[in-house]
Amino acid sequence: MNLKPGIAWIIGGGSGIGAAVARELAGRGWQVAISGRRLQRLEEVSASHSGIHAYPLDITDANAAAATVAAIAADFGRIDLLLYGAVAATGTPPGSYDAARFAAAFDVNVMGLVRLLDPVITQMSRQPTGGQIAVISSLAGYVGLPRGGAYAATKSALITLCQTMRVELEPKRIIVRLITPGFVKSELTARNRYRMPMLMETEDAAWRIVDGLVRSTRFEIAFPWPMVFVMKAARLLPYRLFFWLSALTLRAR
Numbered sequence: 001m002n003l004k005p006g007i008a009w010i011i012g013g014g015s016g017i018g019a020a021v022a023r024e025l026a027g028r029g030w031q032v033a034i035s036g037r038r039l040q041r042l043e044e045v046s047a048s049h050s051g052i053h054a055y056p057l058d059i060t061d062a063n064a065a066a067a068t069v070a071a072i073a074a075d076f077g078r079i080d081l082l083l084y085g086a087v088a089a090t091g092t093p094p095g096s097y098d099a100a101r102f103a104a105a106f107d108v109n110v111m112g113l114v115r116l117l118d119p120v121i122t123q124m125s126r127q128p129t130g131g132q133i134a135v136i137s138s139l140a141g142y143v144g145l146p147r148g149g150a151y152a153a154t155k156s157a158l159i160t161l162c163q164t165m166r167v168e169l170e171p172k173r174i175i176v177r178l179i180t181p182g183f184v185k186s187e188l189t190a191r192n193r194y195r196m197p198m199l200m201e202t203e204d205a206a207w208r209i210v211d212g213l214v215r216s217t218r219f220e221i222a223f224p225w226p227m228v229f230v231m232k233a234a235r236l237l238p239y240r241l242f243f244w245l246s247a248l249t250l251r252a253r
């Protein structure tokens with residue numbers, strides 16, 4: 001299987017991984033709509049390639065989200081690939097569970113995707129070739145580690161939601177994909193003050209994502225492999241051992 005170039009829409013396309021994926025897709029012949037709140041960032045990315053087009057959007061606004069789906073479908077005739085990569089960088093220190101911070105993280109990271117689903121599914125269901133919905137979660141969503149806070153909780157929610165959607169949307173010819181990266185250079189990670197093992201270049205991550213999306217329809221695109229292995233193994237540990245190791249990571253930083 002090799003997905004032909006079509007129409008992609010990236011939420012979070014004005015920076016980091018989303019912007020790099022936009023450039024990678026455009027370089028492979030796709031028309032790419034990019035969304036985010038900061039118009040200037042969107043314009044900088046769209047200026048880098050004639051195949052990239054800015055559609056400013058705050059994903060917390062449901063009406064604006066539906067209107068943008070309609071605008072992109074009207075401009076390009078269809079949406080073949082939705083890539084959801086918006087993230088609210090709301091830090092939650094260990095031992096603090098501030099409700100407003102959790103709500104802000106869930107509002108963008110999870111509900112932002114949910115606001116798009118009905119209009120995008122309606123649009124893709126009309127298309128003879130269906131479509132793909134790809135969601136950027138994280139290896140941080142595999143297990144609950146100290147300092148995971150609201151961020152990891154939202155990423156876990158995305159994993160289970162995608163697992164549900166994969167089977168439910170298959171009869172509509174919509175293929176759901178889950179993307180679980182380790183650490184990647186971006187605005188998000190630039191804020192981190194701790195050591196990030198195997199921190200990857202943004203373009204390297206974007207290449208892996210695009211290659212995974214166009215070369216196969218497998219559910220998960222996860223990288224880098226050594227971290228994927230460790231995190232998947234952590235899910236299999238008995239809880240006594242898991243929590244003992246987990247407590248070591250709290251003391252390590």
Ligand SMILES: NC(=O)c1ccc[n+]([C@@H]2O[C@H](COP(=O)([O-])OP(=O)(O)OC[C@H]3O[C@@H](n4cnc5c(N)ncnc54)[C@H](OP(=O)(O)O)[C@@H]3O)[C@@H](O)[C@H]2O)c1
Pocket residue numbers: 011012013014015016017018035036037038039041057058059060084085086087088108136137138139180181182183184185186187188189
């Ligand atoms: N970097 C990593 O190590 C890493 C690892 C695993 C997973 N990820 C995931 O990869 C995705 C991309 O993150 P990144 O690392 O590339 O960080 P990033 O550069 O900060 O990108 C996040 C994007 O989300 C957009 N966004 C935030 N709030 C929004 C809103 N209300 N409406 C619309 N867009 C909004 C931002 O644009 P505006 O501010 O202009 O709205 C920004 O372009 C995220 O889902 C992140 O969790 C990243």
